[in-house]
Amino acid sequence: xxxxxxxxxxxxxxxxxxxxxxxxxxxxxxxxxxxxxxxxxxxxxxxxxxxxxxxxxxxxxxxxxxxxxxxxxxxxxxxxxxxxxxxxxxxxxxxxxxxxxxx
Numbered sequence: 001x002x003x004x005x006x007x008x009x010x011x012x013x014x015x016x017x018x019x020x021x022x023x024x025x026x027x028x029x030x031x032x033x034x035x036x037x038x039x040x041x042x043x044x045x046x047x048x049x050x051x052x053x054x055x056x057x058x059x060x061x062x063x064x065x066x067x068x069x070x071x072x073x074x075x076x077x078x079x080x081x082x083x084x085x086x087x088x089x090x091x092x093x094x095x096x097x098x099x100x101x102x103x
Contacts (some may be wrong), residue, residue, distance in 0.1 A: 003054070004061050010080035010087025012058060013094040019050040046100060 006015060061078040080091035 003057050004078060007058055007061065007078050008082040008092055010083025012079055012091045016051060016054060019054055020048045
């Protein structure tokens with residue numbers, strides 16, 4: 001419940017980084033760099049077990065929110081919905097950067 005509340009407040013990037021993650025602020029990955037990371041046998045960024053658990057918990061919250069019939073638009077979004085538009089976009093930008101880096 002606490003993790004879900006912190007995510008709604010737009011603190012998912014902070015929680016992920018506290019679990020040992022890398023900061024992605026201002027990160028620009030070119031297509032060539034992305035392809036190089038995808039071709040390497042080792043991932044560009046290691047994924048710690050704590051981070052995997054956090055991502056799984058957040059994914060479960062997002063799935064439940066998306067499936068619920070009473071979703072309150074983006075204001076109820078588990079990824080920064082209570083943090084306003086800036087917090088919402090910051091969480092989603094962070095997840096996109098994370099996805100690109102881990103892929």
